[in-house]
Amino acid sequence: MKTRKAGDLDLSYGDKGDGIARIPPMGGLNPDTNSLQIYPVGWANDGSAAMYGFNPDDPTRANMVFTRMNADGHWDRETGHVPISKNQNGPMPLQFDDFTTLIYTTGNAQDGVLTAGKAYYFEGDDVYQEIVVGRYTEHFSPWPGFGDDGIATTRPVEEPGSRLLDEQISPKVATYISTPKLALAADLIRVVFISMEGTAEGSITEKTFCMTLDPATGALVNALGPQCNESRWELPKIQGNTLTPYRVAFLDDGGFFLLAQAGDYMYLLRFKANAELETSFADGTGYIVLPFDYTAFGLAIKDGTIVVCRGASHNIAIPGATNLYGYDMDGHQDLRFRRIVRLPVGNLSLHHASFDDQGRLVLAGERYYEAESADQIHSELYVVRLLADGTLDDSFGNSGFTQPNAYLWAATDLNVNANGIRVFTLMPMIANGPQYEMIACFQP
Secondary structure (H helix, E strand, O other), rough: OOOOOOEEEEOOOOOOOOOEEOOOOOOOOOOOOOOOOOEEEEEEOOOOOOOOOOOOOOOOOOOEEEEOOOOOOOOOOOOEEOOOOOOOOOOOOEEEOOOOOEEEOOOOEEEEEEEEEEEEEEEEEEEEEEEEEEEEEOOEEEOOOOOOOEEOOOOOOOOOOOOHHHHOOOOOOOOOOOOOOEEEEEEEEEEEEEEEEOOOOOOOEEEEEEEOOOOOOOOOOOOOOOOOEOOOEEEEEEEEEEEEEEEEEEEOOOOOEEEEEOEEEEEEEOOOOOOOOOOOOOOOOOEEEEEOOOOEEEEEEEEEEEEEEEEHHHHHHHOOEEEEEEEEEOEEEOHOOOOEEEOOOOOEEEEEEEOOOOOOOOEEEEEEEEOOOOOOEEEHHHHHEEEEOOOOOOOEEOOEEEOOOOOOOOEEEEEEEOEEEEEEEEEEEEOOEEEEEEEEEEEE
16 A cells, blocks of 8 residues: 655545545535535644534525534544524624634633624615624534624614615625635734625725624723723724735734735735734834735734735736745745746645644645636646745655645645644536535655
8 A cells, every 4th residue: 555645645634545535514405515605614733623614505595504524534423413503692793693703712710713704784874894703612502692682793783764774785705805704813803804894885994893792791802092991993094995814913012014905015914902003014014015916815924934825816817826925024035935836837825824733834735727628718626735944844744735636626725734734625516606615634
C-alpha cells in the first residue's frame, strides 16, 4: 500500500475511506446525490465543524437547521439536524434566522456557538438591513439568558411602514465579503458589519460599524469610541467610500485588523479595542493600500506576522496567480511573504489562509481553466503550504501543491490544526442548481 504523505487526502477521514465527509440532507433525499446547503460553518479546536444550512429542496430556506460533522469526518448522528428555536417572546426583525456567520466559543458552563446574520429593522417608512446575534449551546439549544430565546436584536424592533417595499433593498450574496465578522474577545462579543438604510423615497445609504455585546445576555455594552461610552461605532470612510469588510482578525485585547474594499482599492487597517483607527500602524496612516483587481482575498496572522493573499481572476484570458503580501504588526513589509504563487497552466486563486502551529502558511482556493469540450470556465481545488520562510514546502503534496480531485471544485472555508487540513468544498450537481457540499481533509 502506498504510504500517504503530507498534502494527500487523509483516508481515515469520513465514512467512505476517501478523505471526504459528506454533509447529509434531511428527509428522504439521497445523501449520495444531495447534501445540505451550508452557509456558514464554524470550526472547533479539534477540527469538528458546526454548520447552519437548508435542504436543496427548500429554496426558500424556510427550514434552516444546525448540524455537526465530528473531527473524524463522521456526521454527529446523535445531534442530527436541529431546527433553530423560534420561541421568542417579543417581536423579531424580518429574516432574523438568516445566519451567515458561525464561530465556536467557550462559555462558563460549556462549549457553544455564536452566530450572526443580516436582518431587517423598520422605523416608520425606513428600513435598516443590520444584524442579529445568536448564542447556542454545543447541542444548538438557545443559550440560557442570552437575548430572546437565544437571539439578541441590535435595534428597536418595529412593524414595517406601509409605504416601503422589501425589494427596495437588494441583499448582498452571502459570501465572506458581506457577512458580519464575529468574535468573543476581551470578554465581549465584537462584531463588524455593514448597515444599509433604505428610505421610502428609494435612497440607500451604507455604513460600516463595530458593535459590542455582553456574552451572557446579548445586551449592548458601551466599550467603543474615544470615551468608550458607545456600543456601536462607525468605522471611517476612505476618500468618501464605505469600507466593505472582507476579512477581520480580532486580537486578544479586542483590537482588530480589517481587510476591506473602499472604492477601487483594498485596505489593510488596524483598529484599537475601542474601534478607533490605530494611526501608529503603517507609519502613521493606520492602513496599507493594496491593489484591487479581483474580489478574492484572505488574511492570516500569527506570532507577529500578517499575510494577505490576493487571488487571481477567473478570467483565464488574463493569466494570473496569487499574490502574497507580508507585514509585521506595525505595518512594515515582511519580505518572507512578499511573493507570487502560480501554476504552469490556469489561474490560481488562493483566497483562504491560515498558519499552522509550526508557523507554516496554508492557502486554499481554486485553479480556473477552460474546459476542453466547451467554451466554459471550470475550477478545481488546490491547497498549498509554505514554510515559515515563505518558500514552498516541498514535503507537502507535489512540491507544495495538493493533487487535483475531480470531485473537489472549490474552497469555501479552511481549518488548520495539528490533526489535519480541512477544506469546506463543493461541486456543482447540475448547471445553476444546488451544490454538493463536502469537507476534504488533507494530511498535515
